[in-house]
Structures are given as structure tokens and as C-alpha cells.
Amino acid sequence: MSQLTLRAALLGIMLAMILAGANAYLALFAGLTVSASIPAAVVSMAILRALARGSILENNIVQTAASAGESIAAGVIFTLPALVLLGYWDSFPYWWVVFIAGIGGLLGVLITVPLRHALIHGMDLPFPEGRATAEVLRAGHGQAGAGMGMLLIGVVVGGATKLAESGLRLWQATGEVAAQVGQTVFYAGANLSPALLAVGYIVGFNIAVLVFAGGLFAWGVVVPLYALVHGLPPADTPLDAAWSLWSEQIRYMGVGAMLVGGLWALWAMRDSLVAGLQRIGGTSVLGGEGDLPRWLLGGLGLVLIVPMFVFYAGLLDSAVAAVPLTLMMLVAAGLFSAVAAYMAGLVGSSNNPVSGVTIATILITALLLLWLFGDDTLGPVAAILVGAVVCCAAAIGGDNMQDLKAGAILGAAPWQQQLAQMLGVASSVCVLAPVLSLLLNAYGIGVPTEAHPDPLPAPQASLMAAVAGGVFGGDLPWSMVGLGALVAVALIAADEWLRRAGSDFRLPVLAVAVGIYLPLSLSVPIALGGLMALLAGQRPVQGSGLLAAAGLITGEALMGIGLAVPIVVSGDRDVLAVAGVSLGPWPGLVIMLALCAWLARIRPGTSREQG
Template sequence: MSSPAQIPQLTFRAVLLAVILAVVLSAANAYLGLFAGLTIATAIPAAVVSMGVLRLLGGGTILENNIVQTGASAGSSIAAGVIFTIPALLILGYWQDFKYSWVLAIAGLGGLLGVLFSVPLRRSMIVEDPLPFPEGKAAAEVLKAGENPGPGLKILGLSAGIGGLVKLAAESGLRMIPDNAAGAGFFGKYLGYMGTGLSPALLGVGYIVGLNIGIVVVSGSILAYNIAIPLYHAFFLAGDPEVAAQVAGKTAAEAAAIIRAERIRYLGVGAMLIGGIWTLFSLRKSLLSGIRSGIAAARKGAGANLAETERDLPMKWMLVALVLFILPLLALYQAIVGSWGVSVPMTIIMIVAGFLFVSVSAYLAGLVGSSNNPVSGITIATILFASVVLMLLLGSDSKIGAVAAIMIGAVVCCAAAVGGDNLQDLKAGYLVGATPWKQQLMLGIGAFSCALIMAPVLNLLHQAYGIGDPTREGSLQAPQATLMASVAQGMFGGKLPWDMIAAGAVIGAIVIAIDSALKARGSHFRVPVLAAAIGIYLPLELMVPIFLGGLLAYFVERRHGVVGADESLRDRVHRPGVLFSAGLITGEALMGIAIAIPIVVSERADVLALPERFHFGQAVGLAVLAIVGWLIYRTGVRAPHAPRA
């Protein structure tokens, strides 16, 4: 049997394909995250594409395919780190657009620090005291079963085409079908509203996250739209002259949008804030264990005579790289605050928080997977801690304090997102016999490649659609970045509806209590507070199709007889449906970016619109969504039948 040293791994074609996929998938995830508040893991779709492309080029080894999925998975981690934080600088009014060099420095150097900080964790978390790393195991299984990638590629290609065509036909493109189907009305003093988005990508997101999360997020939106907004309109609007003046004379749908934007969405901010703090507190033992593992592993260093499958990046070169990466960030912080007495502590906070939270992120990714990793909670904790220190250095009324806290949080968020993802990839590599240092190098290349295109993509999306503007039709909501901006702004005397944030924190505490009771009973159904908070914060139209996608996943499980079965068995059943869903998401996201180009160039939102006689109503849009849902279901039930649990 060939050793890993003899099997091609870090080949030119594998690196090139990984970089291309990383860039494409990071752009798609940036759009999806700003639009729906969620990103998707990209390792498995990338592995399937890699197996197909390398087969066309004469055949690829399992280790080459592993390198491709390792680099490509940086697309989701860098996109998440960027969109969770950097748009906050726009929302705070510090930037009018995204500065290329600054975004590159924050995302690129933050991502590379995430790689460096995670290297010493591999031995302790994967080899000596192995954690499950569920997504790493799933990726390894796909790589091992890669003899016939053709069907998977067909599924991805077909669904990406469908997702792209529906997006082209929608409101921002040809305007043949609307983006949403909704209805609203006044019922005496009360205001009623119900609607759904018509996005195939959101159905795909729902299929991937499953019914449990789908129920939780749509319940949060129903709480906001069908309880909070009607109650506020009936009993509190008269005492709020600022919002009452905006609502006067508006239709029911317009009034609901204004009340949500100005007041009710802050319930979600409060719930996310208490949820992030609670998540870190409830996992405090796991966090401490992850930190201890990281420190212990860093002290051990690397042995002199290690097998190829045990060789990490050399520690001495990592320390040199760490210094080289930190210096530009120190200069960046100095440019913001103009004081070495402040920029040096900012850099120290970033280094310490970066290493600690990369350890935390890696540990949690090992337990619950990268998709469930509470990176936003980690970032909130970083911003709160940084704000307290900066308040002591700059004063509580500092105009630059909130921006400085966001800058620290952005680097830590990128590092933590990459760190958790890195360990998933290293787990997959460990299971297929890859060389760790080659994977670590590939992830660094992939992360920096994604950072190179983040600012242009964000600027394009901002000019075409708007980012974080709840009053603009079709604006990308950027929920996590808005939360980060609210937290930082609130710490430095910003004007926020603290009564609504406090009420949201109470709602979050109630959700936590319900979830704790379900956990104590051993229930399979859980109510994660951050998912509920996202549901409260985001528009109902986004959450309804996510719920419907989760319902489709449940029906597929029922058809295969695996409801309540082992997770690995359900994952195998869902793999074709997950690939179809990933294709829908990628196709729609890439078409959204493509449509933005003529909109920006022409400075006309309707530049692609067909004549009005070709504009169809909500019924056609609902029919299209139903057809896409049926295709997802048929793809899932036609999968090879799984053995019954």
C-alpha cells in the first residue's frame, strides 16, 4: 500500500481547483449569509465537484480530492467571519463602502491567524483525545465512496441551474415573479400579517438544517409578526410618537414593516445577546477544556521522527508567521485610534481572544459540528470584553470606541470560524490518511484567496441591494452584523430602544428555560435560543420557506423509515437531497451576484425587468416554489433505500 508521501496530494491542479471553488463558494455564502442570516458548509459539495473534475482530467487520488475540499471549505468560514462583523462598520456609519485593503487585512490575516492558532490543537483533539467532528467524518465518508461522482454532479448542476433561473425571474431580475407572497390587514386596533418568501435557496437551507431548526426559526418569526407587532400596534403605538408618525396613512403591510424595523426586530437583538452569553456560559466546562487542550498541545511541540500522517506545520515557522501577521493588524488599529497606547492593548486583546476562542471554536466544532458552532456568541463576548477595556482607555463617550471594538471582534470572528472549520478538515484528512501540514497550508491558501474577493463582492451587493437597511425594499438584512453594531454602539452611548432589547432578553431567557426543560427530559426536539432569536429578528418571509424545507427533510426521513434513527444513517439518506439543496443555494446566490452587476453599472434597479405584461402574480411564484419543493422531495426519496432503524 502506498504511503501518503507517495500519493499525490498538494498538486497544482488540486490547489487551483480548490482556490476556484473557495472563491465561488465564499461569494455565494456571503450573499446567503447577508440575505438569510445563515451560511452552509461547503466541504461535501466541493468534494463531489472535485471528484468529477479530476476524473475528467485523468483521475484524482482521494488525497487530492481531500485537498480540494479542504481549501474550498474556507469559502464558508471566511464568508461567515466577514459577514457577521464587517458590515457593522457600514451600519455604524464609519464606512460608506467596503475598503478593499482593510477588508483584506481583517479577513485575510484573521483567517491565517485562525489556521496558525488551530495547528497545535490537532493532536489533542483528533489524535490523543479524539472528538467526534461530525462534518469531518461525513466528508471522509464521501471521499471514501467517491468511485462514482457522476450522479452527485448531475444533481448539483441541475439544481444550481434551477436556483439561478428562478432568481433571474424574480423581483431583482426579470420581475416575472415576486420575491414574496404576503397578505396583511387591520382588524380593529390589531394588525395582522402573514407571508412567505418564494426563494428556492431558502427551501434548500431548510432541508439542510432540518425540521427542528425550521420549527424554531419560524416560531420566532410568528412571535414577532403575529403577536409582538399586533400588540405593539394596538397598545403601544400611541405612546411612541416617532413611530406613530411614520405609520400614519400607511397600508397594513407597510405599517408592519415600519414597526418591525424600528422596534420589534430589537426583540431579536436582545434574545441574541442573552443567547450568546448563555451559550458560552452553559458550555464553560467544554470551553475551558478546549483552552487547556490548546495550551497543552502548544507546549508539547512536534516530535522529530513523526510519520507523514502526523506532520503539522513546523512550530518555529508558525511563530515567525504569527509575528508577521500581527504587525499589519497593529498598524491597522493604530490607523483607527491614532494612539499606540490604545492600539497596542487592542492588538494584545486580539491575540489572546483569538487563541482562546479558536480553541473554543475547535472544541465546539468537534462536539456539535461547524454548522452549529456559536461563532456569533463568541464574537459578542469578544466585542463586550473589548468594549469594556476600550471604555477605560478611550472613555464611554468615545466616537471611535464602537468601531475599534468591531475591528477586534472581526479579526477574532474570522479566526474562530476558520479554526473550527480547519479541525473538521483535519479530522477528514486523519480518517483518509492525509498529511496534516499540507492540509493546513491549503486552508491558509484558500482562506486568503477568499479574503481577496470579499470587499468587491460586498460592495457589489451593497450598491445593488443595500446591506442592513430594514427600510429599503429588498435590502440584505445582515442580522449578525446589525447585532454586533448594536452591541458596540450601545456600549458607547448609542441611541437604542433598550426597552425592546430588555424585553427580547426576557424572551431569550424564557426560551433558554424551555430548552433546559426539554434537555432534562431527554427530548430529541430542542429550542436553541440563537435560532429562535434569528427567527425573531429576520422577516417572516425568510423563515417560512426554511420551515417548509425542514418539513420536506422530515417527509424524506419518514419515506425511508429513518425518523429518530442514528444520525449517520439519516445523513446517508439525506445526501442526495442535501446536494440538490446546496445546488439551489449556490445557483441562486451566484445569480444574485451576477444580477447585481448590470444594476450597479446602469444605476437602475429595474434594468433587467421585462415589460409589465410578462409580470406574473403571487400565485405563479407559489407554484414555482411548490415545484422546486417537489423536486427536492423526489430527489431525496429516490436515494438508495437505507436500512431501517
């Protein structure tokens, strides 16, 4: 059956470029991107059906290429604006952006090839968006006939909710409150996103409750204790104080936990990884149902590594200094692409803490540079440039693994998907520099100025700049990083005890680390969705509930991308807002409760994973 056809490649390239540009704005504005696999699958089916009915595997190729646009946008937006904030750039040089993002993205594809068999076939990971994408494609091609109705209901509800909340601004996206009690502060909040509820439903109760537990520990235990010991930071309200404590101190616990948890995850799946490395490239030519051949992967790897070495040598004006920097980039790209791929299988691409592993990379690189060369004015810049490559690699690694999981369910040829991912990377990097320069000139980024008093916040890039500068300035919260590492060690020990005791309940440390790193408001709807799956008796691989949840993700994602267009064109964030309407979070809360009741009543359907 045809897969990587000319029309599929061209359509995938076009969608990758569009999704990259749209998500660039969203990432700068809100600090997140919209997962593109499911929206790309829906758009692909609509376009190919209008031209001439495409096969399900052809549509899968389109979404594989197109989803690279969102991932590359995340890798670039989370890191490169930090160079503007550090004063190194005053715009986004076109070829620099293409070079850095392109090499990082292609490395991400190469690194995930030996991981594919280990993560998809060797471990019992839910891959929520990969499974949802496969279900969407099967529903659209009549393989899950009755479930198409569930999918469409979810699409309409998710899209309408996103339009009313983010476009028309009829209610707040998050309901949250904080109270000062003596010398400390307590916080509670929940994001009212149907997509987050759906993600929790898909990943299942075990993972969802652990993500929530990490958030509850960070916000409900560590934040109040830290305030009690060190005092409250200057803030207008208790809510501002709670957020300030978490973002400036407690969040770094997640960085330490992810460092230890990532290393442990790689060690735990070492046998599967070695088997995967031995398995790839069994043939010396393209074809069949396996991965890209080993000779091609090795050749591409060398082609990518050599120019990065030359680039770092030119930046530091030293070939000797470029050696450890290039080695650091390679080790971090390999390690954190694997971690991101594992995390994508665990909690999905939308909740994959790519910015967290990038912070870890920048932290380690900055320490290495400080140790080797001392207080160098180029140290923070070099650390960001290493982090940018790693961030793009990790973002693509997680996205690629979701696509490969969808392909495994549908019976696609992995090597064709891997080529499609490369096409998506190569095309999407071409549009990001002009879009970023446009947004910088129109709104400003990060720091308010007289010309741009209300800039795009760029939260991740601001954090990257703070970490890189903080290492050389000596003001990083090392105690929080260390505490996170200790928490990870304790969780690993507890999980090993449960494993040896034969318990079905497990404690994957990275799931808890995600909860520590994410705002608690995001963890709450994920946990609620997992509870609804438990009440419905719905396993993550089953059809009716999965299609409903996939529809909610699809509708919200498509609407989120669509809303970015009039905002960017008009230059007004509130271009669609209804004036004079302020209903607070209550309508969103009512909708979330109604969706909970709906999902809890859906019984497992007949659509099951195949292949």
C-alpha cells in the same frame, strides 16, 4: 493518496478569489452570502476531471481552500462598510482590508484546530453542509453511484428555480403578509428558496423546529406585544411596521440569547475542548493524519497578535489603550469562533448567525471603550475594527469546521485541510478591496445620495454601524438584549431538565437564538424541510435524501454566484429580468410544495457515513 497537490492548491486559490468577489456583491445587495463548499466541490470535480481525473481527497482540498473566499467575503462585507457609513472611510484602503481580513481569517483557522475533535467526534452534531459536501464528492467519484441521479435532479431544479426567481424575476422570492389589528400588527411569511428547504431536511426535524420556534416567538409573540405596549412605528404599510419593529428592536433579543447561549455551549463542552487542546500537536513535524503541530499554531498566533496590537495602538495613539482592545479582540475571536463552529455543526454555514455574534462583539467592545475612555470620537471606529477581525475569524471558523467534517467522512488528513484553508484566506483577501471600491463607486453603499439614489443596502454593516454608534449615543434597545438573555437562561434550564429526564428531544439554546435573530420567512422553509425529513424517515446522515437536498443547495448556490457576474458587469440588478412579468409568489410556492412531496417520498438510501 495525494491530497494537497500543487494543482489542487492553485485551483483552490483561483476559486477562492472568484467566490470572494462574487459574494461581496451578494452580501451588500441581499445581506447574505452563498455557501461555497458544495459549489466548489462540483466545480473542482469538473475541472480536475477535464485535466486528469483527480482523487476524491484532492477535490476535497480544492473545496476546502475555495470555500474560504465566501467566508472571508461575509466577514468583510458585514463589518468594514460600516466605516464608510460612519464617515471614517470614503473608499476601501487596499492594505487595511488585506491586513484586517487576513489576520481575522487566519485566527479563525487556528482557533478551530483544538475544536475539531470536540465538535466533530465528541458531539452528535448534524453538520448539514459538511455531510452534503462529502456526499457530493462521493457521488461524483462513483461511491454513491445510484445517488448521482438524485444529486443531478436537485442541481437542475435548484439552479432553474434560482434563475427564474432572482435572474428572470418571474416571481417573488418571498411570500409575506402583515395585518394591523387594533394597535398591534401580526406577520406571516415564507422564503421560497429550495436551498433553505434542503437545509431543514439535512439538519433534521429537532433542530429545524427549534429554529422555527425561535422565529415564531419573536415575530408571533414579542412583535405584537411590543407594538401593543409601545405603539406602531411610522410606516406606510403593516408589513413595513412589522419589519421595522423586528429589525430595530426585537432582533436584539437574538443578540442577548446568543451571548448567553454561546457561553453556555463553551461551558458544556469544556471537557472536550480541554482534551482537544491536549491532543493537538502530538508531533513536532507536519505529516500523518492529525492536526497542525502546536509549535506552528503558537508561532502563527504570536505573528498575528503583535501587528494587531501595533495597529490598535496607532489607531488610538496610545499603547496603553491598545492593550484592552487587543485582549478584547483575542477573547472575542476565540469565544465566537467556537460559537460559530458549533452553530455550523448545528444549522450549517448558510444559516450561521455570524453577523449576530459580531454584533455582540461590537456591543461589548463599545461598552468597554465607553467605560475606559468615555465618549471618544474614535470609539465606534475602534469597535468596528475589533468586530471586523472577530467576524472574519468566526466566519472562517464555521466554514472550516464544515470542511473538516467532510474530510472526516472521506478520510482526509486534517492538517492538510487546515493548510488549504490558510491558502484560501490569504488569496481571497487580496481581491476584496478592489471589488468593494468598485461597488462603492458604481452603486453607493447604505445611504442614498444624489449620486447614488439607490445604493446597495449593506444591511449587516448598517446594523453594525447603528450598534457601535448607539452605545456611544445611548440609544440601544438594552431591554431587548436583556430579554433575550433571560429567554436563553430559561431554555438552558429546560434543556438540562430534559437531559436528566433521559428525553431524546433536546432544546439547544443557540438553535432558538438563531430563529429569533433570523427573519421568520427564513425559518419557515427550514422547518418545512425538517418535517419532510421526519415524514420520509430520513436521518441526516443517510444517502438518497441527503443527495437530493445537497443537489438543491448546489444548484441554487452555483446559479446565485453565476447571476452575480452579469449584474456586476452591467451595473443593472435587473439585467436578465423579463419585462412586464409579475406573477407574485405563487409559482415559487407551487415549486416548494412539489419539492416537499418529492423529498417526503424519498426513502433512506444505502450511502452512509464512513470514517
